[in-house]
Amino acid sequence: MLAWTIYLSFGGALLESLLPKSKPGLARVLALLVAVAGLTVAVAGYAGGFAQGRITVTDLAWVPSMGIRYTLAADGISRVLLLLTGLASVAGVLFSWNIELRTKQFFAFYLALIGGVYGVFLSYDLFLLFVFYEIAIVPKYFIIAIWGSTRREYGAMKLALYSFVGSAMVLIGLLASYATAGAHSTGLVDLAHAGLSTPFQMWCFPLVFVGFAILAGMWPFHTWAPTGHVAAPTAASMLLAGVVMKLGAYGCLRVAMGLYPHGLDPWGFTLLGLGSWRDVFAVLAIIGIVYGALVALAQTDFKFVIGYSSVSHMGFVLLGLMTLNQIGLTGAVLQMFSHGVIAGLLFAIVGRIVYERTHTRQFADLEKMHLGRRMPFAAWAFVIAGMASMGLPGFSGFVAELQILVGSWRAAPWWAITAGIGIVIGVAYTWRALQKAFFADGLPTAHELEAERSHPFAPITWAEVSGVSLLVAATLVVGVYPRLLLDQIEPAVKTFLAGGVQ
C-alpha cells in the first residue's frame, strides 16, 4: 500500500501539468488533495507497521538481464521518514497557497519532487534508490530558479550542481559495488551479502558517504544549503530543509553504512588523532554543529539564520550516525523527523507569514516594525518553533538531541561536550532572532502608529493557520509521547546494527 505514496505524487504531477493555465485554484486544490492522500497513506502504513519489521511492498523484475529489481520495502526507519514526507508535503502546499505565477507548473514540479522523495525512502534496490534520488534533483532546480527570490539562479544552480556532484560520487560507488559483487544484482540485501572485501569497503564507504552527506549539509560541503534555502520559495525551503536533506542522511545510513560496514573499521594507524573514517566524519559533523550555530549567530538576514541552523541540526544527525550505538542511531533518526518538522515550521514563518507581509527579512528593518504586537500569530508561532528548535523538553528536538548526546558520550565523551556547546549557541541564535524580529525594544512613534494603521498587514489566512497547527502538533505530540516514533525506530535500528541491511 505504501507504494501508492509514489504513484499518487507522480500521477498528481502529471495531472497538474495537463491542467488548463487559467485555473490556478484547481491546481492548488488538486495539489492539496494529492498531498493529503499521500499523508493518509503514509499514516496508515505507519499505523499498520507497529511490531513489524521490514515489510516488502512490491518486488518485480525490472531489468532481468542485469539483476535490477523494482523492490519497494519499508522498515521502521523508512516509515518514520515517509510520515515526515507526508507532513512536510501537506504543509508545503498550504504555505504555497499564494503562488500566482505559473501555479500549475509549480505544483507539478513540487509533486514530482515529493514523489522522488517518497521513492528514495521506500527503495530497497540500490539502483532504484539512485533513480529516485536523482529524480528529486531537477524539480528543485526549476522550483528555485523560477519561483525563488534572492539570487535565485545562482542558488538554484549551486544546489543542482552540488546535488549532482554528490550523486555522481554515489553512482561511482554504485557501479563499483555492482561490478565487484559480480554484477548479479543491485538489491540492497544482495549487495550487503555479496561479501565486499574490507579494502574495497574502506575506499567505497567514504565516497558514497560523502556523496550522500553533501545533500545532508555536512561541513564543508554545506555551502549550497544556506544559499539554496534562502533563494528558494517558502515551500521549497521547507522541503529542502525538511525532507531533501534527510534524503542525504538516509542515504548515508541505509546505503553507505548499510553496505560498507567495514568502511567504519579502524585504519590501523592514526593521522592527526583520527583513526578511522568514523572519527573523520564525526569531527566534520561536530564542526558542522558548532560552525553552523556560530554563523547563524552573526546573520542579519532572518532566513539565513534558519538556513545555517539547518546545517547545525543536520550535524547532529550525522554525529548520531557515527556513534554506531543503539541510542545514538535512534536519536539520529528521530532528529531527522524532528528537524524536518521544525525547520519546515521556521521557514514557513519566516518566508511566508512574515516576508510576504513585510517584504524584508533584514533584522534592521524588522526591528522597526514591532511585529510582536502587529503580528501576534507569527510571534507566538515563532516562539513555539524557536523553543522546539532550541531543544526544550516537551518538543521532539529535546528527545532526539538528548539521545544523540548520550550516544556520543558513550562513543567518545568529547564529542558530546563539543556538541553540547553547539546546543548552547543554538539557544543564543534562536533567542537573538526572536528578539530582533519580534520583540525589539522601543515604542512606536505617533507617526509610525499612523502608518501602521493606514497600512495594516494582510490577515493571517486559514492555510497558514492550518499549516502551522499541523507542524506544531507534530513536534508537540512526538515531544510529549516520543514512544510513538521510538517504538518503530528502535527495533529497526537494532536490526540494522545487528547485521547491516540484512
Next chain:
Amino acid sequence: MNYYELFRATLPETVLELAALLVLIVDLGLLRKAGVRTRSVSAAFLGVIGCGVAVWAVSIAPALHFGSTLLLTVGGTAGVAQCSILILTGITLLLLVDCIFTRNPGEYVAVVLMAAAGGLLIAAAQDLLVIFTGLELLSVSLYILAAFAKKSAASAEGALKYYLFGGMSAAFLLFGFSYLYGLSASTSLPQVVLGVSIASLNGGVALVSVALVMIAVGLGFKVAAVPFHFWAPDTYEGAPAPAAAFIASVSKVASFALLISIGTALMPGHAAAQSWSLILAVLAAASMILGNLAALAQTSVRRLVAYSAIAHAGYILLGLAYFKADGRSAQAILYYILTYALTTIGTFGVVSAVERGTGNDSIGNFAGLHRRNPVLAAVLLVLFLSLAGIPPLVGFWAKFNLFAAVLMAGGGIAPFALVALAVAFSAVSLYYYLQVLKQAYVAAPAHDTKIKAGPITMLVLVAIALAVIALGVFPAYLQNWIAGFYPAM
C-alpha cells in the same frame, strides 16, 4: 559467389539505391512543376518507405562470402546497427518535411539514402576493402549533405572543413589498412587480426602500432573524437538541420558499429589488442574532458550539441577501449549510441524549429520557450535531461549500462579511474544543458509571438520524447531487442 548471391546479400543496400532512384524520378519527372513543399513531402515519404522496405530486407538478407572469406556478416552487431541506421534515417527524413532549405529536396533525399547504404555496408563489413568502400560512400554523401544549403555561407564553410578533414583522415585510414595488408597478406578482418598477431610476435609490434594509430586517426575523425574533432562544431553549426541530425546520428551509429567489429575481431590479451585499447582510452579521456569543458563556453546551441557529441563519443570510446567480446560490451555500446542518436535527432528538430521562429540558434533565442511553444520546451527538457544522464530517462540507463560493461570488461585501476572521470564529467555536462533549459523555462521571452513548428515535426519530436521516457522507464525492452540479434549465449 555469383551475382544472385551478391544481389540477395546486398538486398538492403539495393533497396535503398532503388528508392533513391525512384525519389529522383518522381521529383525531377512527375512533380517537376509542383511546389517545393509538395516535392519535399513526397521525397521524404518515398525515402521513409524505402527505409521501411530495407528493414525488411535486412531481416532476410544472408551473409556474403567470397570463397571462404566472409565479406558481409548478418545478425549480431551488424543486424542491430543496420536496423537502427534505417530507422534513424527515416526519422531524419521526416524532419525534412517542415524544413525548407533547398529547391531540390529529391536530390537531398537520394543522397541521404545513398549515405545510409554506405552505413549499412560498414556496419556489416568484415573485409578491409568493403569497409573502405562503405566509408567513402558514406563520407562523400555526407560532404554533399553538409553543403546542401547552397545559399548559406556557414553551410559551405562547414562542409569544406568536413571535406578537408575527411579526405585527410581517409588517407590515414587507407595508409593504416595498407600496413595491415602488408603484415597479414589478407584483407579479411579475422585473417588480418591473425596475421597481425603473428607479426607482433615476430617483432613487428612497432609496425602494428603505427598501423593502429593510423586507423584510429581515420575512425576518430568519423566519430569526432579529440583531437580529430575540429570539423564537428562548424559542420553541426553550418549544415542544414536535417543533414546535421543525420551526420550526428546515423553516421555515428555506422562508425561505432565498425569499431565494435574491430573490437570483436581483436584477440584479447594480445599486444595489438593492448595498444588498440590504450589508443582508444587516450582518445576517450581527451574527448570527455575537452568536449565537456568546451561545451561550457558555447553560446550557440548547435555548437554546444557538437561539443557534447564529442563528450558522448568519449564515453562510448571508453566502452570500446575496455571491450569484452562476449556481446555484453557490444550491446551496451549499441544501446548507448542508438539512444544517443535518437535524442540528438530530436534535439536538432527542436533547434531547427527555434531557428525558424527566431532567426538563429543562440542560447538567448531559447528564452521563454515554454511560453512561445510549451510542447517544444517540454521536448527539449526531456531530451537534454536525458543527454545529461538524469534518470528515469534513457540517457541515464545507457550510461549505467555502458559504464557497468566497462568495469566488467577491464579489471584494474585504469578503467575504474576513467569511469569515475566520465561520471564526474557528466556532472559537469548538467551545467551546460541546464543553461539552455534555464533559458527555456526560467528566462522571460523577448517576444510573445508563438514559435510554430509543422505538425509532422511536432509529431516526430513528441514521439521521440515519449520514446526517451518510455525506454528509460522500461529499459529492458530495448535491451532485449538488441540481445535478440545475438545468438543465445
